[in-house]
Amino acid sequence: MTAVVDLSATPRTAARRKLGKGRVAAWLVLIIAALYFLIPIAASVEFSLRGVHDTHDLSTWENLFGQPGFLDNLVTSLELAAGTVVITLVLMVPTTAWVHLRLPRLRRLIEAICVLPLVIPAVVLANGVLVAFRGGPSWITGTPVILALEYVVLALPFTYRTLDAGLSAIPLTTLVEAGRNLGASWLTVLLRVVVPNLRTAILNASILSAAMVLGEFTIANLLLMNTLPVWTVQAGQQDGEVATAASMLILIVTWALLLLMSVFGQRGARRTGRSS
Amino acid sequence: MAETKFRNRRQLDLLGLLPFLAYVVVFLGVPTVSVVVGAFQDDAGGWTLSNIGAAVGDPYLHAFVVSTEISALTAVIGAVVGLAIAFAVSASPPGGVLRQVVSTASGVLAYFAGVPLAFAFIAAIGSQGLVTKWLGALGLDITGFSLFGFAGITLVYLYFQIPLMVLVIFPALEGLRPQWQEAASNLGASRWQYWRLVGGPLLLPPFLGALMLLFANAFAAYATAAALTNGIIPLVPIQIAAVMSGNVAVGQENLGNALGLGMILIVGLALAGYAWMQRRTSRWLR
Numbered sequence: 001m002t003a004v005v006d007l008s009a010t011p012r013t014a015a016r017r018k019l020g021k022g023r024v025a026a027w028l029v030l031i032i033a034a035l036y037f038l039i040p041i042a043a044s045v046e047f048s049l050r051g052v053h054d055t056h057d058l059s060t061w062e063n064l065f066g067q068p069g070f071l072d073n074l075v076t077s078l079e080l081a082a083g084t085v086v087i088t089l090v091l092m093v094p095t096t097a098w099v100h101l102r103l104p105r106l107r108r109l110i111e112a113i114c115v116l117p118l119v120i121p122a123v124v125l126a127n128g129v130l131v132a133f134r135g136g137p138s139w140i141t142g143t144p145v146i147l148a149l150e151y152v153v154l155a156l157p158f159t160y161r162t163l164d165a166g167l168s169a170i171p172l173t174t175l176v177e178a179g180r181n182l183g184a185s186w187l188t189v190l191l192r193v194v195v196p197n198l199r200t201a202i203l204n205a206s207i208l209s210a211a212m213v214l215g216e217f218t219i220a221n222l223l224l225m226n227t228l229p230v231w232t233v234q235a236g237q238q239d240g241e242v243a244t245a246a247s248m249l250i251l252i253v254t255w256a257l258l259l260l261m262s263v264f265g266q267r268g269a270r271r272t273g274r275s276s
Numbered sequence: 277m278a279e280t281k282f283r284n285r286r287q288l289d290l291l292g293l294l295p296f297l298a299y300v301v302v303f304l305g306v307p308t309v310s311v312v313v314g315a316f317q318d319d320a321g322g323w324t325l326s327n328i329g330a331a332v333g334d335p336y337l338h339a340f341v342v343s344t345e346i347s348a349l350t351a352v353i354g355a356v357v358g359l360a361i362a363f364a365v366s367a368s369p370p371g372g373v374l375r376q377v378v379s380t381a382s383g384v385l386a387y388f389a390g391v392p393l394a395f396a397f398i399a400a401i402g403s404q405g406l407v408t409k410w411l412g413a414l415g416l417d418i419t420g421f422s423l424f425g426f427a428g429i430t431l432v433y434l435y436f437q438i439p440l441m442v443l444v445i446f447p448a449l450e451g452l453r454p455q456w457q458e459a460a461s462n463l464g465a466s467r468w469q470y471w472r473l474v475g476g477p478l479l480l481p482p483f484l485g486a487l488m489l490l491f492a493n494a495f496a497a498y499a500t501a502a503a504l505t506n507g508i509i510p511l512v513p514i515q516i517a518a519v520m521s522g523n524v525a526v527g528q529e530n531l532g533n534a535l536g537l538g539m540i541l542i543v544g545l546a547l548a549g550y551a552w553m554q555r556r557t558s559r560w561l562r
Contacts, residue, residue: 022367023367025364026363026364026367026368027364029360029361029363029364030361030364030365030374030378033357033361033438036434036435037381037385037435039400039406039407040393040396040397040399040400040435041396042406043396043399043400043401043405043406043407044392044395044396044399044400046399046406047395047398047399047404047405047406048399091295091296091299092296094292094295095292095293095295095296098289098292098293099293102289102292103289103290103292103293106293110293110296113297113300116300116304117304118492118543118547119540119543119544119547120304120307120308120540120543121495121496121498121513121536121539121540121543122496122498122499123496123498123513123516123517123536123539124308124311124516124536124539124540125304125307125308126520127307127311127516127520127532127533127536128306128307128308128309128310128311128536129307130520131307131310131311131314131533132306132307132309132310133306133307149303150303152299152303153299153300153303153304156300211387215387215389215390215391215392216390216499217390217391217498217499217502217503218390218498218499218502218513221499221502221517222517222520222521229390229391229499232391232395233391233502233503236395236398236503237506240395240398240399240402240404243395244395244396244398244399247391247392247394247395247396248392250391250392251388251392254387255384255387258383258384258387259380259384262380262383
């Protein structure tokens with residue numbers, strides 16, 4: 001629902017700095033919040049490191065990859081993430097670029113369409129998929145293929161906004177006309193002019209969708225597909241430590257991806273800041 | 277379908293949207309419409325209002341009430357705490373480490389929902405949890421506190437509601453120009469008068485909007501509650517899942533669709549309110 005926003009970029013507040021009681025209250029709020037947010041993460045780490053008789057060791061983590069089904073579901077989730085990213089980019093990069101070039105008056109409409117998935121809760125979407133595609137071809141509806149196709153829809157609000165912002169920041173019309181005038185085909189222009197100029201936005205859209213897919217439980221579970229989050233919840237009914245380690249793994253990968261995006265975003269911001 | 281049929285370029289241009297529109301219609305439109313239509317059909321395909329009747333009837337009405345209560349409670353607490361954090365951060369020097377940490381943490385933590393969140397809280401305050409053990413060693417027994425009940429779900433939901441609030445409200449808070457406060461104090465206003473007459477009224481629409489966004493966010497959430505409680509707590513999404521997996525009386529197969537329609541209406545209304553408040557805010561922000 002949200003992207004990493006850079007709160008440090010706003011320079012207006014120096015005048016509002018409070019003194020005395022206000023500062024103490026502010027720090028109190030931040031310390032309590034930090035405890036609330038850090039303790040469950042610390043507890044997860046501790047829980048996944050528990051050994052027998054109140055000892056701590058790495059046994060849960062060492063055994064994690066040997067757990068029946070773990071590796072298969074990890075691979076399924078990674079494939080889903082890759083598939084979702086590929087479909088998203090193939091569908092959305094040309095579409096958003098086309099809207100910017102030829103149909104700028106429809107931008108608000110396309111944006112509204114892309115935000116629609118937020119209004120349909122994942123549970124309801126899963127229910128709808130089950131009802132609507134009951135008689136569909138089983139290589140789609142009976143396999144994780146249907147998940148990748150629906151995850152593209154779930155990710156639309158983020159991916160559209162990211163690509164739209166990226167396109168707004170480059171002189172798209174000039175670049176495309178230059179390419180066309182030099183005799184390049186539309187495909188060449190798309191792949192060798194638009195895509196390289198959009199690489200930060202494309203990377204961000206990919207990371208946001210991949211992060212969403214790796215943690216998605218609702219639709220996978222309700223459509224009876226096996227993915228890493230579904231496996232984790234099932235494992236949790238027998239062995240809390242294994243489930244906690246698996247969920248830590250999901251978390252670490254997701255956060256690493258998001259942090260990567262935040263780092264790239266700041267580097268990009270600095271670069272544009274210097275050149276302007 | 278010869279190309280000469282399209283007399284002007286605009287019609288050709290619209291063709292470029294075809295793949296996108298077809299995709300959205302098939303994978304979002306068709307499932308949504310079948311939920312909405314199915315809500316008004318019986319098992320044989322005839323039109324009926326009995327699903328709607330059942331959805332607002334006894335066991336399911338209760339689910340809507342519980343879902344609304346939890347969403348409203350976590351939205352209000354999340355909004356107030358998130359605002360407090362945003363205020364605390366906005367008092368810190370611009371470009372400082374604190375801002376960097378809170379902004380990155382909020383962006384990342386707002387993603388921390390679903391399965392990992394549920395297990396993190398079980399690891400912290402479940403019956404074998406770290407905090408439970410610490411407090412137990414201090415002679416404080418919290419094993420009576422159930423993570424799987426109303427209070428537990430509220431505590432867990434706040435974990436993604438508060439960061440979302442910080443992300444949404446911070447731009448509005450930063451958009452309040454220091455010049456406005458200086459102007460007010462030059463005209464003899466106290467801090468309290470500034471907040472009552474200038475800052476407060478400006479922050480009210482974004483605050484109310486964020487409240488509705490948080491409400492929708494909690495109302496639509498399924499994964500966290502499902503992983504945490506194994507489907508014990510009677511929230512609307514949990515009931516839909518139960519209907520989908522067949523735990524329902526014969527003749528009520530379309531009940532899930534009616535409950536889904538109810539969710540779409542409530543979430544849609546809340547998000548429409550958010551969008552409307554956002555538009556009002558964007559008039560003075562920047």
